[in-house]
Each structure stands twice: as structure tokens, then as C-alpha cells.
Amino acid sequence: MSEVRVRFAPSPTGVLHLGGARTALFNYLFARHEGGKFLLRIEDTDRERSTDESTKAIIDAMAWMGLHHDEEIVYQSKRIDAHQAALDKLISQKSVYKCYCTPEERNAAREKAESEGGSYIHRCDCRDADTEKSLPYVWRFRMPQEGETVFDDIVQGTIATANREIEDLVVARQDGSPLYNFVVVVDDAFQRVTHVIRGKDHLTNTPKQIQIYKALGLPVPQFAHLPLILGLSKRLRSAGVESYRDQGYLASGLNNYISRLGWSYGDQEIFTFDEIIEKFELKNVNRSEGSLDLQKMEWVNQQHIQNSDGALLTREVVPFLKKEGIDIDGDSSKLAAAVETMRARAKTMVELAQNLKFYFVADDALEYDEMARKKFFTDDAIAKLKGMAAALETVTDWTEEAIAECVNAYIAGHNLKLKDVAQPARVALVGRAAGPGLWETMVVLGKASSIQRLATARTE
RNA sequence: GGCCCCGUCGUCUAGCGGUUAGGACACCGGCCUUUCACGCCGGCGGCACGGGUUCGAGUCCCGUCGGGGUCACCA
Numbered sequence: 001m002s003e004v005r006v007r008f009a010p011s012p013t014g015v016l017h018l019g020g021a022r023t024a025l026f027n028y029l030f031a032r033h034e035g036g037k038f039l040l041r042i043e044d045t046d047r048e049r050s051t052d053e054s055t056k057a058i059i060d061a062m063a064w065m066g067l068h069h070d071e072e073i074v075y076q077s078k079r080i081d082a083h084q085a086a087l088d089k090l091i092s093q094k095s096v097y098k099c100y101c102t103p104e105e106r107n108a109a110r111e112k113a114e115s116e117g118g119s120y121i122h123r124c125d126c127r128d129a130d131t132e133k134s135l136p137y138v139w140r141f142r143m144p145q146e147g148e149t150v151f152d153d154i155v156q157g158t159i160a161t162a163n164r165e166i167e168d169l170v171v172a173r174q175d176g177s178p179l180y181n182f183v184v185v186v187d188d189a190f191q192r193v194t195h196v197i198r199g200k201d202h203l204t205n206t207p208k209q210i211q212i213y214k215a216l217g218l219p220v221p222q223f224a225h226l227p228l229i230l231g232l233s234k235r236l237r238s239a240g241v242e243s244y245r246d247q248g249y250l251a252s253g254l255n256n257y258i259s260r261l262g263w264s265y266g267d268q269e270i271f272t273f274d275e276i277i278e279k280f281e282l283k284n285v286n287r288s289e290g291s292l293d294l295q296k297m298e299w300v301n302q303q304h305i306q307n308s309d310g311a312l313l314t315r316e317v318v319p320f321l322k323k324e325g326i327d328i329d330g331d332s333s334k335l336a337a338a339v340e341t342m343r344a345r346a347k348t349m350v351e352l353a354q355n356l357k358f359y360f361v362a363d364d365a366l367e368y369d370e371m372a373r374k375k376f377f378t379d380d381a382i383a384k385l386k387g388m389a390a391a392l393e394t395v396t397d398w399t400e401e402a403i404a405e406c407v408n409a410y411i412a413g414h415n416l417k418l419k420d421v422a423q424p425a426r427v428a429l430v431g432r433a434a435g436p437g438l439w440e441t442m443v444v445l446g447k448a449s450s451i452q453r454l455a456t457a458r459t460e
Numbered sequence: 461g462g463c464c465c466c467g468u469c470g471u472c473u474a475g476c477g478g479u480u481a482g483g484a485c486a487c488c489g490g491c492c493u494u495u496c497a498c499g500c501c502g503g504c505g506g507c508a509c510g511g512g513u514u515c516g517a518g519u520c521c522c523g524u525c526g527g528g529g530u531c532a533c534c535a
Contacts, residue, residue: 009535010535011534011535013534013535043535044535045534045535046534048534049534049535050535076535099533103532103533106532106533107532110531110532113461113462114461114462114531115461116461119461119462119463119531120462120531121462121531138533156464156465156466157465159464159465160464161463161464162463165462165463165464165531167531169532170532170533172533173533174533175533177533179532179533179534179535180532180534180535181535183535184535199529200464200465200466200528200529200530201528201529201530202529202530202535203464203465203529203530204463204464204529204530204531205530205535225465227465227466227528228528228529230527230528257472260472260473260484261472262472264472264473264474266473266474266483267473267474267482267483267484268483268484269472269473269483269484269485270484286466286473287465288465288466288467288527289465289466289527289528289529290471290472290473291471291472292471292472293470293472293485293486295471295486296471296472296484296485296486297485298485299484299485300484300485302498342497343498344497344498344499345496345497345498346497372495417494418494419494419495420494421494422494422495423494423495425494426494426495426496427495430495432495432496433495433496434495434496434497435495435496435497436495436496436497437493437494437495438494438495439494
């Protein structure tokens, strides 16, 4: 039983969008579940479109997701010698032939065929004519013309393609540079890839590649073609992983959500990363394509915010607080405590940071929500808050219990109910009519700030 | 258009010949409560359609319709 080896092979022509992220994730999950290797290959042979920035963006995004690759990254552009050697082999075997047809001729023939309602499969005399011409040519692969190419796709099932439906694909351009369907085979073989897991948009490439494997005498790997993600706007699907990170998604939340797009494990919705690895099987991947549901993605993320380790959340929220203008450096036990009071109230880290902001602004800089202020800051309420503030001065042990006891004594002494002062107090402390429990809020805020905010509640 | 794939609530899905077709998000009620959330309880809502096969079909077969992919000297 040989070791499982899979690869993710993006072309660095843009950001890592959600579809690519999911392909990378499924490869990673499969590799880890099987105890195999997860390899990374950058398909940067399209010089026109490939950029170093994209390469970096993709690697960074994968690192953030926790998809750490094994072994060295293979850059396709550095493998031209190997590609050439493989091409030479095909040439010497006569598995390829020189085709002198010009792009113009080919395009014209295709347009004609399509206008007549048929499909175009390149066929020309070059295949059989043995004549050498002093004209530019491309190398075309000599596909079998009879029989069919069959493979068992792990998720799509048995796929059979009549060989006459497969055209003699161009394997090397006029300038001699090799093309995708050829190099992908050479490089996958080089990396000893055992399972090719990729988007279903590659399904029709597969029979072509299988024929090339055979011509090269290389072992054919197993294939698994993942259903595509569709629906909603293209913008949403093509947004980079880092934009979701910036919107406040946790890596574990994003991974959880996109893994469930096409894969399921009974009725379970929420998984830790390790749990997905443990339970992931390609056999349980669906054939049908799914679409993004932002609301559900937020809910999944919220569940992860609720379940995450407090220390992790505290660390992760710092950069988001910074964007809100709150600079917290080093350890902050106050931040950790604040996070605990708010975590159940945030779907994203952005929301969490926004909700946390009030704890850290200067007492006299606290902004009030207009509606809340108007509704709860009556003259009477302001007076009660000042009274409460005075009463709280006497609390020496600043705990929830002591605060509750003090406030309850105050309202009992004034013939009030907690309801009468709770909302005004919350607006004075938090600035809004919504927030965590009063006692915990005051504990985290601290005695001085709490009293200050209650005593100086402003109606203007 | 040719070839290929797909089709269970709006969305993600469970189902693998016999189920009152289950769960989750969203939505609508209610409970909890110092607010907002969280949580809990309940509700709405689905097998694309038509033929077969079978005692019996969401499950198997065929067709129709709908959706997607692919048909490069891109990857």
C-alpha cells in the first residue's frame, strides 16, 4: 500500500477564491485523514498572467487557513527541462506529430462547424501525412481513434469517453513550449501524486491526460472531481480568502463552512478542524453543486466564536480592535474578560471588536446611541444613576455579587425595580441599549469607570 | 450545438425499495431574561415533470424540462 500523495496546483493569476480554497482544503483533509502528503505546486507557466504577488497571496491564504503543505513547493516554470525530456520521448515514440495548420485555419473550421450546429474536433491531414515542411508547426498528440477511455472517479463515478470525441490536443506550441494537459501529467507523475482532487471543470481534461499518462508509460493516478460552487454573485465567489478573514471570519469557521459545501457527515453541522480531518471521506462528497449562503456561513462562524478557546479569541480580536481605533498591546486580562462577556453576541470578529469598543474608550468619549439616549435618559433616570453611582462608591469588593447587592439595596430603598434602572444604566455604561449583563459589564469596566459613566450620564 | 455531470424545503443536506421524508441556516410564533444576544420549544416549507419496473419508488430504468461544466498554440 503506497502512501497517499495529493497536491493543490493553483495558477498564480489572482487571489485564492473560495472555490480554490475548498479544493485546497479537500486535498488537505484527504491527505491528513489518510496519513499522506499534501503537496503544493505553483502552475506559473503562463507568464502573461502569473505574478509573484498572486503566488504570495495564495500561500499566505493557505497558511491562514491552516493548510500547511509538505515537502518543497514545486514551481512549474522551473521544470522546463523535464517537460522537454518528456516531449522528446513522445516525439521519439511518434506519439505526437507535427501539425502545420494555422490558428486561422483552425478557427475558421471551428466556426464553420459550430455554425452548422456541430462540435469541432480538430482533424487534419498532418496526422497521417509524413511530409516535412519548412513551416511553423505545433506538436499534436496522437489520440486513439477507437474505443473509449474509462476511469472511476471517486466522486463522479465511472466516466467513459469515446476516444473519437477526444481531439488530438496540442502538446507544444509553435515556440516549443509545452501546454497544460501535458505538463500537468509530467508534474503530477514527478511529484508521485496518487490522487488528483480538483474541480469538476477539469473532468473533460481527464481522458486526455490519461492517454498521455499511458503514452509516457506513467502510472495513472486516481481522480476525484469536486462539484463546483455556484449561485449568488460572482463577486462573492471570487472574493479572496483574505477578504473573508478581513470580514471577521475565523479560519476554523470558514473551513467548517466550505467543507460542508458538498461534504456532509450525517446531521452534524459544527466541526473543529481536527474533527473534519477525522471524519472526512471523499466517498461522502456530493456530486451536485452547491451555492454560498452567507447567512449560514455567518452562523457557522458565530458557533466557532462561541466555542473557541478564549485565549485564541482574545489574540485574534486585537487587529480588529485596532481598526476600531483601540490599541491594545501585550496581554490584557481586561480584554480577555471583555471577550468572555461578548462572544455570544458576535457573528464575526469585526462585530466582536465593534461590540468591545465601549470597554476601552475614555469615559468622557463614550458615544451614546441617539435612540437609546432619548428613550432612557429622562431627568428622573439621570438622577437615579447618580444615586446609584454614589451608592456604588461604598462597594469595596468589586465583584458581580457585591455590585448586585449594592444596586438591589439602592433600588429597594427607593421603591424601584431593577427594570426601572437597568436600561438607563446600560446606556450610560455601554452607550447602547444592548449588551451583556450589567454586573459583568461593570466588573470588566472596573469600579472607577463604571461609577464615572453612571455619574456623568449626559442628556445632550 | 456536440460531449459529460447534476436535480430532496428559499439555501446546505440526511436518505441508499417499505420513513408521518429527518437535521441545519433563514423566516414566523413562544419560553428564558435587567436589554441584546446565546439557549430552549413550536410552526411554515421539499422529493422538477411524465412514463415505466415492482406488492410497494425520493430511492431502479427511460424520456422531458431545468441547472452546470467543457469544447484554446490558458491553466
